[in-house]
Amino acid sequence: MKTKDKSNIHTISFLVANKPGVLVRVALVFARRGYNIDSLVVSPSLNEKFSRMTITAQGDPEILDQIIKQASKLVDVICAGEHSEEDAVAREMMLVKVKYTSTSKAIILKQVKKYQTSIIDEDDNTIIISQIGTTDDLDEFEEILKKHVVIEMVRSGKLVMVKGQEST
Amino acid sequence: MSAKKKSPIKLQNKLTGGEALIKCLENHGVEYIFGFPGGVVIPIYDAIVNTKKIKSILVRHEQGATHMADGYARATGKPGVVLVTSGPGATNTVTGITNAMMDSIPMVVFTGQVTTPMLGKDAFQEADMFGCTLPFVKHSYLVKDANDIPRVVKEAFHICNTGRPGPVLVDLPKDTTSGICTANLDPNMDLPGYTVQTTINKTDVKNMAKMFKGSKKPLLLVGHGVVIAKADQEVKELAEKLQSPVVNTLLGKGGFPETHPLSLGMLGMHGTAYANKALVNCDLILSIGCRWDDRINGNNDEFCIGAKKLHIDIDPAEIGKVVKVDAAVVGDAKMVVKELIKHVKPLDTNAWKQECDFYKKEFPLHYSTDKGLPAQYIIDQIYKISKGKALVSTDVGQNQMWSSQFYKIDKRDTWYSSGGLGTMGVGLPAAIGMQFGRPNELVVAIVGDGGFQMTAQELTTAFIHKLPVKVFILDNKYLGMVRQWQELFFDNRLSGVDLTGNPDFVKLAEAYGVKGIRISSVKGAPEKIKAAFAHNGPVVVHCEVVKCGNVFPMIPAGKSAYHMIVEPPKTKIK
Known part of the structure; x- marks a missing residue:
C-alpha cells in the first residue's frame, strides 16, 4: 500500500439539495480532472431538503481549490468548503470482522479494551468490532488487527463538523 | 392549414402537462421553438397547435435546432428554446448543448422521455439524457410530476440567462406531459443553491x-x-x-x-x-x-x-x-x-x-489575389459591401479565422462563432437562428465546404421560412485547417482532408429552392456579392477559392505569442 502524504489529504464538506443526481454532479467535478475520491459520506441534514456530503480527496491544493469553486457553481450545491483539523472535528467509524482462535481471543479482547472499541457481534469463530475515532485512531487499530485474521473491514469515511457557533 | 380539431387528450378545463408547458413558455416571452417531434413529445406538439404566440420551427436535424436556438440567443440576448423527442432526437442535441455550455449561451432544451414507469428499463427510444448531459449543462431536470412543470420552466429560464449563462436541459417523460397539471403557472422558484450576484466588492x-x-x-x-x-x-x-x-x-x-x-x-x-x-x-x-x-x-x-x-x-x-x-x-x-x-x-x-x-x-493583415481567388478577398468584399453592418456567423476552421480577421465587428450581438467547442456545422443553422431573431437585418453565414455539409439540410428551413440568409461557402475542397496543420507540422503528409467530390453547391441550393450563385474568380466577384445581398430570399454563394490558402499569423498550439509566425515559413517548424 502506498503511504499517504497526510498534508495532501483534503476534507471538503458540501451542503447539497436532497435531489436525485446531486451525487453524480459533485463526483463529476472530481472525475473530470482525474481526481479520485478517497472517502465519501452522504446523509440527510437537519433540514430534510438538504443533504450533507463530506468528501476526502488527495491532491494539489490549488487544483482542489478549483474543484471546490467548480462544485460551488452547481445549482444543487448550497455551499462547499474545505476544513482543517484546527477549525473542525472529524470522526470516522470502522467495522472489522476478525476470525479468532481460543489463543488469539484474549489478545484481541485486550486490544479492544485498550482502544476503547466495542464488540457488536460474536459467534464461535468471529467477532465484529466497531470503532469510532479519528482517521489516525482507525489506521492505528487497523494495523494492530492485521496481526490477526481480518475477514473484512468497512470504514464509513470521514465526517466533519466545524467547532463553535458557526455551522459547517 | 386545416381546421384545428379539438385535442383528444384535452380534459375539461384542466391543463395537460404539455399545455402547461406551452403556457409557461408563452409567459416567458418565447417566440420560437426549434425542434423535431417524435413519439413521446406528441403531447407537447399537440399543445403547440393552440398557441398563437409561439411559432414551432421544424428543423431537419436536431443538431440544427440547437444551433438555431444558439444563434437566436446571441442575436437577441433571449434564451433559445429547443424541443426534441427522446432517444436519438435527444442525443442529437448533445453537441449543440455542449457548444452552448462552452460559449455561455442561454438555452433551454426540452427533451421528451419515456414514461416514468419505463425509466431505466431500456424502453424504445430511451436514452438517459439527464445522465449523459450532466457535464455539459448549467443545470438539468428530470420532471416526474406534471405539477412541477411551471416551477421547473421558471427556474430553467432564470438559471440559463443569469450570472454566467448556459444551457438547461429539461427531460420530460411522456406521462408528465400528458398528465394533469393543476399547479399555479407562476410559482415560486426553489433554488437555495443558486444566487445571482447583484453587487460587487x-x-x-x-x-x-x-x-x-x-x-x-x-x-x-x-x-x-x-x-x-x-x-x-x-x-x-x-x-x-x-x-x-x-x-x-x-x-x-x-x-x-x-x-x-x-x-x-x-x-x-x-x-x-x-x-x-x-x-x-x-x-x-x-x-x-x-x-x-x-x-x-x-x-x-x-x-x-x-x-x-x-x-x-x-x-x-x-x-x-x-x-x-x-x-x-x-x-x-x-x-x-x-x-x-x-x-x-x-x-x-x-x-x-x-x-x-x-x-x-x-504587420498588417494581408492577402494576395495574384494566384487565384483567395477566401480572404471574399470576406473582405463581404465586409466592404455590407459596410460592416451585417450579422455574421461563421463555421469552424479557416473560414472562421479569416472571418474574424477580415470582418471587423463594431456592434455587439452581431457576431456568431463557435469559440469554445469549435463545432463544425454551426454556421448555417446559427445564421438561421440569428435571422429569426433579427428578421430585418442582413445575416451572412461564412462557412467552409466541410462544415457546411454537416448541416446543409437546414437550407430547407431557410427556404420554408423565407429567411434571406446569405450563405458564402468558401470551397477549397479541403478540410483546410487540418490540411494547414498537416502541411506545417506533419511534413505535408495529407491525411483525411481531401474533399474532392464536393457537390455542385449552386445546384444543391437550387434543389432546396434557394438561389445559387457561383464565384470562381476575383473578376466580377463584388457584383455577385451585391447581387446576393440584393436578392430577397436565401442565397448560397459557392466561392471556389484557392485550394491551399493558409491562415496567418499563426501561433503554433501550446506555444506563446513569442513564437508567432507572421508569414508562411520557409523551413519546417519545430
Missing part, C-alpha cells in the same frame, strides 16, 4: 484600480463577458479614459469596436500580429469577461511575462483557473467596469500607442 475594484498606477503599456482584453453583460459602452469609456489599446477574443468581437483607433483586433492563435505583439510587450493586461483560453495564452509559463494580470469575471471559478492574477473582481462586467472607471486615472500611453501603431503598419 468595491474594495476589490479599488485594489484593481491601484494596479494601473505607473503602467505605461496597458492592454485591455475584451471577452465574451463584455458582450453578454452589454458592457460595450463602459469598456469603450474605460479604454478611452486610460488611453489603453484593446484586444478582443473571438467571442469578444462586438465588445469593443474593431474599427476604433485603440483596437488591435483579435488576439490569439490566429489573431492579428499587432494584437499578439502588444500582448508580449504590455506591462499590464486586464481581462474583462475572458477566460484566458489556451487559444489565447498558448503557453501559460510564457504568457505576458512581467505584466500585471488583472481579471474581471462573473464566474468566481474562472479567477485563477488558468492564469494567476494580481487583482481580480468577481461580478457583472458592466457593473465592475462602470465602477473601475471612477477609480482609474488617464495614463501616459503615447509611446505605447505609437508602438502599437508601428506594429499595425509593420
Whole structure:
C-alpha cells in the first residue's frame, strides 16, 4: 500500500439539495480532472431538503481549490468548503470482522479494551468490532488487527463538523 | 392549414402537462421553438397547435435546432428554446448543448422521455439524457410530476440567462406531459443553491484600480463577458479614459469596436500580429469577461511575462483557473467596469500607442489575389459591401479565422462563432437562428465546404421560412485547417482532408429552392456579392477559392505569442 502524504489529504464538506443526481454532479467535478475520491459520506441534514456530503480527496491544493469553486457553481450545491483539523472535528467509524482462535481471543479482547472499541457481534469463530475515532485512531487499530485474521473491514469515511457557533 | 380539431387528450378545463408547458413558455416571452417531434413529445406538439404566440420551427436535424436556438440567443440576448423527442432526437442535441455550455449561451432544451414507469428499463427510444448531459449543462431536470412543470420552466429560464449563462436541459417523460397539471403557472422558484450576484466588492475594484498606477503599456482584453453583460459602452469609456489599446477574443468581437483607433483586433492563435505583439510587450493586461483560453495564452509559463494580470469575471471559478492574477473582481462586467472607471486615472500611453501603431503598419493583415481567388478577398468584399453592418456567423476552421480577421465587428450581438467547442456545422443553422431573431437585418453565414455539409439540410428551413440568409461557402475542397496543420507540422503528409467530390453547391441550393450563385474568380466577384445581398430570399454563394490558402499569423498550439509566425515559413517548424 502506498503511504499517504497526510498534508495532501483534503476534507471538503458540501451542503447539497436532497435531489436525485446531486451525487453524480459533485463526483463529476472530481472525475473530470482525474481526481479520485478517497472517502465519501452522504446523509440527510437537519433540514430534510438538504443533504450533507463530506468528501476526502488527495491532491494539489490549488487544483482542489478549483474543484471546490467548480462544485460551488452547481445549482444543487448550497455551499462547499474545505476544513482543517484546527477549525473542525472529524470522526470516522470502522467495522472489522476478525476470525479468532481460543489463543488469539484474549489478545484481541485486550486490544479492544485498550482502544476503547466495542464488540457488536460474536459467534464461535468471529467477532465484529466497531470503532469510532479519528482517521489516525482507525489506521492505528487497523494495523494492530492485521496481526490477526481480518475477514473484512468497512470504514464509513470521514465526517466533519466545524467547532463553535458557526455551522459547517 | 386545416381546421384545428379539438385535442383528444384535452380534459375539461384542466391543463395537460404539455399545455402547461406551452403556457409557461408563452409567459416567458418565447417566440420560437426549434425542434423535431417524435413519439413521446406528441403531447407537447399537440399543445403547440393552440398557441398563437409561439411559432414551432421544424428543423431537419436536431443538431440544427440547437444551433438555431444558439444563434437566436446571441442575436437577441433571449434564451433559445429547443424541443426534441427522446432517444436519438435527444442525443442529437448533445453537441449543440455542449457548444452552448462552452460559449455561455442561454438555452433551454426540452427533451421528451419515456414514461416514468419505463425509466431505466431500456424502453424504445430511451436514452438517459439527464445522465449523459450532466457535464455539459448549467443545470438539468428530470420532471416526474406534471405539477412541477411551471416551477421547473421558471427556474430553467432564470438559471440559463443569469450570472454566467448556459444551457438547461429539461427531460420530460411522456406521462408528465400528458398528465394533469393543476399547479399555479407562476410559482415560486426553489433554488437555495443558486444566487445571482447583484453587487460587487468595491474594495476589490479599488485594489484593481491601484494596479494601473505607473503602467505605461496597458492592454485591455475584451471577452465574451463584455458582450453578454452589454458592457460595450463602459469598456469603450474605460479604454478611452486610460488611453489603453484593446484586444478582443473571438467571442469578444462586438465588445469593443474593431474599427476604433485603440483596437488591435483579435488576439490569439490566429489573431492579428499587432494584437499578439502588444500582448508580449504590455506591462499590464486586464481581462474583462475572458477566460484566458489556451487559444489565447498558448503557453501559460510564457504568457505576458512581467505584466500585471488583472481579471474581471462573473464566474468566481474562472479567477485563477488558468492564469494567476494580481487583482481580480468577481461580478457583472458592466457593473465592475462602470465602477473601475471612477477609480482609474488617464495614463501616459503615447509611446505605447505609437508602438502599437508601428506594429499595425509593420504587420498588417494581408492577402494576395495574384494566384487565384483567395477566401480572404471574399470576406473582405463581404465586409466592404455590407459596410460592416451585417450579422455574421461563421463555421469552424479557416473560414472562421479569416472571418474574424477580415470582418471587423463594431456592434455587439452581431457576431456568431463557435469559440469554445469549435463545432463544425454551426454556421448555417446559427445564421438561421440569428435571422429569426433579427428578421430585418442582413445575416451572412461564412462557412467552409466541410462544415457546411454537416448541416446543409437546414437550407430547407431557410427556404420554408423565407429567411434571406446569405450563405458564402468558401470551397477549397479541403478540410483546410487540418490540411494547414498537416502541411506545417506533419511534413505535408495529407491525411483525411481531401474533399474532392464536393457537390455542385449552386445546384444543391437550387434543389432546396434557394438561389445559387457561383464565384470562381476575383473578376466580377463584388457584383455577385451585391447581387446576393440584393436578392430577397436565401442565397448560397459557392466561392471556389484557392485550394491551399493558409491562415496567418499563426501561433503554433501550446506555444506563446513569442513564437508567432507572421508569414508562411520557409523551413519546417519545430
